[in-house]
Amino acid sequence: MSSRSRARDTIRLTGLTATGHHGVFDFEKREGQIFQVDAALTLDFSAAGRSDDLADTVSYVEIAELIHAAIVGKPFDLIEALADHLAREILRTDERLAAAEVTVHKPEAPLTQSFHDVSVTARRDRTDIDRTDIAAPQDLAQRPGADPDAAPSTEVTSVLALGSNLGESAVTLASAVAALERAEQVRVLRQSPIAKTSPVGGPAAQPDFHNQVIEIATTLSPHALLAQTQQIEQDHHRARGAENGEVRWGPRTLDIDIITYGPERISSLTLQVPHPRAGTRGFVLVPWSWMDPQAQLDGTPVAELARHAADAPGVEPLESLR
Template identity: 80%
Template sequence: MSSRSSPRDTIRLTGLTATGHHGVFDFEKREGQIFRVDAELTLDLRAAGRSDALPDTVSYVEIAELIHAAITGEPFDLIEALADHLAREILATDQRLLAAEITVHKPQAPLAQTFEDVSVTARRDRSDLPAAGDHATDSVSAAEPGPSLDPEAAPAGEVTAVLALGSNLGESAVTLASAVAALDRAEAVRVLRASPLARTSPVGGPAGQPDFHNQVLEVSTTLSPHALLACTQAIEQDHHRARGVENGEVRWGPRTLDIDIITYGRARISSITLQVPHPRAGIRGFVLVPWTWMDPRAQLDGTPVAELARQAADAKSVERLESVR
């Protein structure tokens, strides 16, 4: 009897629905319509089955958020491109994912005929992703992510992390300057360098919200990943950030201050509260473009940040403001 190969277990998200503006016609981008996405993710669930512990599996909450952000974010002309983008982006969030099958439904497609649905399906596996290490560099922030790290464990020495800041309520430029100063004053954190400010259009979320001010920082810290997260969230709260729907915050909506941990050294972290590298950083022009201003040689998951920035759908909306550091 032959031994069993690695199992091909599945996580499915079916019928995730949101309004997007994808399509080749101007009225589709202007008026928007309903899109529905089904995701089938292939991975090995044996560890999670034995441990009954969330860190041993892939968070479907994060996957659902990524799908929602793609549907409601910057538009694609073709749903083929949206499906391809989602499949690759989902695979890039976690090395434990072996393959992703994404079906994008467009039930209100502009057809003259009577129909129930139009859909496309993209199937991608890890061979479809860029090989890590294809772009060598000696930049500090360019190292490929290493093995998984205990997010509660303090590092043996200083670790360099990249943070992304955003604000679109109140005096946003003042808020970001205050947040940078607060990080530099925080125990066991030093701000090494900061990008110029950027003004960017909102991506996803409710219509009509103000433009964002964004900034990317490189910091050095001896805090554990979760301790650094607690530090950034405390600074958000000091600037009147209210997290969660129960506190009146709208997902992808306006906020006084948002601080995301993009990278933490070379670590990969997957916990209930923290995913590093940030699972959506590679598609966010409002993160990638300022990051290139700060460090033109930076890499994310082995790919130059400048290359990712050129591919980001919202990159053209990123406007450079004056340098602040």
């Protein structure tokens, strides 16, 4: 029996507050107002209860980051749409989540009557996500590599995001790109300028990150590409997992994430593509937009997503862009 089928535990976030620009009226989108979000996540965290290891549960820091980015991000007309979007995106962050309940509060709603709050609640479970992610048979036939262990018949373009904030980070990123250039079945097509970014989540006292986005062409399967990037991380002294002293979103010598793999949507225990949080992370989106101003992620221009990312103001080029 899977842990998801045994899910009866709950993680709650209550009263996460930020200013957003959601609403039907023009002045709501122009001036903005306060929104609050409560989220209840259903899962089985008995393994974490026994191990006391963050790797065995879902990080509420990650969920809070996603919620905040949605509140301050692309405006919705209806809070119903915002709640639905959040519930689905939360479930997509981790396959161990069985259900998500999201309540969006709009305490400054444009009502003439005296009131305390207006809120809506969306309840979504894994079947809602599974239904929306099922492609038509003809689409699957046109998408080689949907199986994460199957190598594509022709080269696939993939976008990778690199980050480092320990040691000589700029040197480390250059070394990682060089390692990818030497790797079999991988060609580096282009790379962004290096960005200096403020840390997002994790311990407050840690050095700024250096981030870079690169585009490659590869005939490796998704899982083989993941193995290749993790080997490069290991070669640069990356220690994965809490048992090796790694803190989630903490300092690290090198981090390589697979953001896209052609047009594929991949969901396995070790890999989710497109990366489920790439669309809210300025430290990915901003350098990506420098590298490719026409790039899109799930049909939305990357440059537009970058403008709405909460952490985008903290992303700056290490050297002046020409």
